[in-house]
Amino acid sequence: MKKNSKTFPVxxxxxxxxxxxxxxxxxxxxxxxxxxxxxVEQNASGWMAQCQEIKGIITGGENANPSQEEIVFNLxxxxxxxxxxxTKMSMVGLPIGLTMTVGVAA
Numbered sequence: 001m002k003k004n005s006k007t008f009p010v011x012x013x014x015x016x017x018x019x020x021x022x023x024x025x026x027x028x029x030x031x032x033x034x035x036x037x038x039x040v041e042q043n044a045s046g047w048m049a050q051c052q053e054i055k056g057i058i059t060g061g062e063n064a065n066p067s068q069e070e071i072v073f074n075l076x077x078x079x080x081x082x083x084x085x086x087t088k089m090s091m092v093g094l095p096i097g098l099t100m101t102v103g104v105a106a
Contacts, residue, residue, distance in 0.1 A: 008072050010079055025083045057082045
């Protein structure tokens, strides 16, 4: 990945799944080194991003020039689906140590 890779939390601020779900996701990510890395590829037809650690986590769009926000939004959604994690379940004070790194393919 290019040096312009950035790391983002998997869940948005104030958005966390239940403790059980978070622990399950955390265990799976820790088995794979503690971070999820995504390779983002763009072409005239749109873009595609695939997790390098869990090949089944894949997303994309038809926008040939997606914003960082669009990519991160879709990646978060793909992660939720892959781990069957419900959204918008707030648990104030729950530490979130799950992160993902997004980089554009060289």
